[in-house]
Amino acid sequence: MTISRRDFLKTTAAASALAALGRPGLAQASTGGTRWVKSVCRYCGTGCGLYVGVEGGKVTAVRGDVEDHNAGFLCVKGALLPQILGAKDRCLHPLVRRGDQLVRASWEEAMGLIASRFQDAIQKFGPDAVGFYGSGQALTEETYVANKLFKAGYRTNNMDGNPRLCMASATAGYVGTYGKDEPMGCYEDLDHADVFFITGSNTAECHPVLFRRIVRRKERGRDVKVIVLDPRRTPTSRIADLHISFTPGTDLAIFNAMAHVLFAEGLVDRDFLRDHVAFGEGTEVNRALADYERFLQAWTPAEAARIAGCGAEEIVTAARWFGARGRRATSLWTMGLNQRSRGTWANQLVHNLHLVTGKIGEPGSTPLSLTGQPNACGGVRDGGGLSHLLPYGRLVANPQHREQVEKLWSVPPGTLSPKPGPAAVDLFRSVEEGKLKCLYVMCTNPGQTLPNVDRYRKAMRREGAFLVVSDAFHPTRTSELADVVLPAALWAEKEGVYGCTERRYQLLAQAVEPAGEARPDFQILCDLARRTGQGKLIPFRSPDEAWEEILALCKGTAYDFTGMTRARLREAHGLLWPLPSPGHPGTKRRYVKGEDPLVPADHPRRLQFYGRPDGRAVVWLRPYQPPAEVVDAEYPLWFNTGRVLEHWHTGTMTRNCAELAQSRAEAVAEIHPGDAQRLGVAEGDLVEVTSRRGAQRFRATLVDGQRPGSVFTHMHDDQRLCNRVTVDAVDPISKEPEYKICAVKMAKVSSGKA
Ligand SMILES: Nc1nc2c(c(=O)[nH]1)N[C@H]1C(S)=C(S)[C@@H](COP(=O)(O)OP(=O)(O)OC[C@H]3O[C@@H](n4cnc5c(=O)[nH]c(N)nc54)[C@H](O)[C@@H]3O)O[C@H]1N2
Ligand SMILES: Nc1nc2c(c(=O)[nH]1)N[C@H]1C(S)=C(S)[C@@H](COP(=O)(O)OP(=O)(O)OC[C@H]3O[C@@H](n4cnc5c(=O)[nH]c(N)nc54)[C@H](O)[C@@H]3O)O[C@H]1N2
Ligand code: SF4
Ligand SMILES: [Mo]
Secondary structure: OOOOHHHHHHHHHHHOOOEEOOOOOOOOOEEOOEEEEEEEOOOOOOOOEEEEEEEOOEEEEEEEOOOOOOOOEEOHHHHOOHHHHOOOOEOOOOEEEEOOEEEEOOHHHHHHHHHHHHHHHHHHHOHHHEEEEEOOOOOHHHHHHHHHHHHHHOOOOOEEEHHHHOOHHHHHHHHHHHOOOOOOOOHHHHHOOOEEEEEOOOHHHHOHHHHHHHHHHHHHOOOOEEEEEOOOOOOOHHHOOEEEOOOOOOHHHHHHHHHHHHHHOOOOOHHHHHHHEEEEEOOEEEEOHHHHHHHHHOOOHHHHHHHHOOOHHHHHHHHHHHHOOOOOEEEEEOHHHHOOOOHHHHHHHHHHHHHHHOOOOEOOEEEEEOOOOOOHHHHHHHHOOOOOEEOOOEEOOOHHHHHHHHHHOOOOOOOOOOOOOOOHHHHHHHHHOOOOOEEEEEOOOHHHHOOOHHHHHHHHOOOOOEEEEEEOEOOOOOHHHOOEEEEEOOHHHOOEEEEEOOOEEEEEOOOOOOOOOOEOHHHHHHHHHHHOOOOOOOOOOOHHHHHHHHHHHHOOOOOOOOOOOHHHHHHOOOEEOOOOOOOOOOOOOOOEOOOOOOOOOOOOOOEOOOOOOOOOEEEEEOOOOOOOOOOOOOOOEEEEEEOOOOOOOOOOOHHHOHHHHOOOOOOEEEEOHHHHHHHOOOOOOEEEEEOOOOEEEEEEEEOOOOOOOEEEEEOOOOOOOHHHOOOOOEOOOOOOEOOOOEEEEEEEEEOOOO
16 A cells, blocks of 8 residues: 555644744743743653743743754644643642541651651561552652662662563563663664564554654655554554554564565575574574574464464565665564563564664664653663662672672662562562552552553552552542652653663753642652661762762663763753763664774674673574463453553543643544444444453444454543453563453443433
8 A cells, every 4th residue: 555645744744743843042041031941751752852931930831852853843742741730630739548538748747657657567577568669751860769769778679660561571672682671773763764664553643753754754765665563553554555454462473474584585684694693592592593494484474374364465575675685674663562471572573583684783774662651761771660670781680780789889788689579560469468568659650550450459459558659640540549649740840861762861951840849759759768767878969969870880881871971961952872981972873883882993793782792682583472361252352452642641641731631531442343333333332341350331433444353442541441451461571461462342331322
């Protein structure tokens, strides 16, 4: 299918609804009565630079930063950011629970209560009686302080967060294949690609400003091809030259069949394989190219098409376009691959395609995982914000890593626990089991976003559990369960660093005072540390001071950005690491000799994958495996969940913005007209979607592009919780839940006309 120019424009204008905003000039320039403060959008991992306009102590406007990667563009969410600061549901003062009620309290009372409950729990039941659940939307300094406080102060690894629900499989994919986390490519690669391989990403709605860049490349480049793999047609697939729809979860077979075609048609780069690649199966890197070729023999396009319910010729075409000699290929993916019980494998199978063709580490050729949250990468890497991690990829289970961090933190040897803590879903299971007594939740809304959520909602309200929630809004589906709610300062009300998709770091400056009695999470955590006897460990008076320490921890690692001083971050319009010295300009493409400062200048080859001891990347032999739950006679429909352009996750922010609230605020069940007819369902009817775990009612919407035999719905509606239905099965490697796939049945409850 080719797309007309008119359709093209419709896609960018309607689906992405971009706003080009003017040029403010200086970092803190004034125009009229408005002061402009340089910052970053608070929403997605695209990380658009912007200026916050302040008048009379209030944020009145934003403008895209023309000097940043987004060239002044913002999507609707970014452009409407000022509205959320003064929204009606802002949480303006602390609350504590009295029986069924949450009542207003002073900061002193709220913090005093938290400190005493946490200290009591540790004293009576040991360090693992307390825990922290954080967020890829928290600032790096916030996650850093929380991690240090819980792991070194309270001595527990009960410290995980929503990046586990989001980027964990991408990380496990990168670490398994290259030895280190994070993409090697950059946004500029989008301007050079001849082929875009977009799989499990609705880029048009979820990374709209990057999508604009892809559209522009397609408009201007010669014969640029876009391949989209997604079970449903999406606004992203509208620009596709080839859209492959398939049975959910079966893309693993498709990726292997593409590799089969690349070998069969001589589109592999054997020199690259010889120089740069090793082969592995299971957990060991102990296979050879011949083993891989043998493994691929079974993965014919016909066999994959049989499993996936797509056309064999579509797979062949995708492989030919991807592998065509002299054509540069960029892959993009997000939750359609990560949120899977085989999410890590799915990631690695995409890396395989780049490694067998050598299409990697050149302008336009790169496997570029799109980061979901604005700081999902930064916070986890710099902050060590997951239960098995310490800062910069160090592992709690590794004695040398613990020793390094104990030294850097000046704490006695043996302070850090060697036992990895529970990953997100298991963290809430420890609450359910009564092992974890006191949980601090910051900048995330698990009462709506955990899979099989009713189970964990019950756990959070369990007798004897003490739940602290820091949120900028109240009520949320989590704050309603809390024992203490802390009013958090939001976005332009505080300062800190975000690290987005392309290893780009940017500083968000404080532009205004927090609303009401709200306080920055950084300040709240430092206060908690002091009140619980950890003031020496957490002595920071400002995020700047924490940043100094963060720089010391990254020094000498594969993530070195020691040259990113605070002063430089304030001036720069984004900086990409590695950036190991103050004069270094930053690195667009990692692992590339001559570009990446961590590759020795005399390295004999084009690339050095220095994350692994042999300097080679690994092609993994990963077969197709079905998802954790598959459809059957009783639950015959596939259930799939995701996002829309206008809304952010649980909608606390975007549903609080008048313009956005008018658009698609209600989650609906999208079904194919054929299924609707079979089930006797018409547009607008109320239907009940039921899985083995729970049921939720939605209005039905008939969508031609929906794959027959499946239902898609949205996660942002706090009155219609799709997660009552989803499955809490996780990937055994990354521990990321399979939000994208489970089995359901659907029944009509009442007519839309009634
Ligand atoms: N507007 C908006 N933008 C956002 C966000 C938001 O809430 N709203 N959130 C941000 C965050 S944190 C994230 S993680 C990203 C998410 O960004 P995306 O991952 O792009 O968005 P989703 O809608 O979660 O899912 C993407 C696609 O995966 C497809 N999919 C389902 N099953 C499969 C499968 O088996 N294989 C493949 N290949 N695809 C499948 C779905 O049909 C869906 O179209 O968006 C970020 N940007
Ligand atoms: N069914 C289904 N479920 C999913 C997914 C899916 O695709 N399908 N995707 C998963 C993914 S990828 C993600 S990332 C998660 C997201 O899940 P969550 O993180 O639970 O959702 P958010 O709505 O982003 O929650 C952020 C909360 O922080 C608050 N907040 C905003 N700014 C601040 C601040 O500065 N400080 C504090 N303390 N609070 C603040 C907001 O009001 C909001 O309540 O959902 C996961 N759940
Ligand atoms: S694309 Fe993402 S970062 Fe850019 S303005 Fe939109 S939500 Fe913000
Ligand atoms: Mo995410």
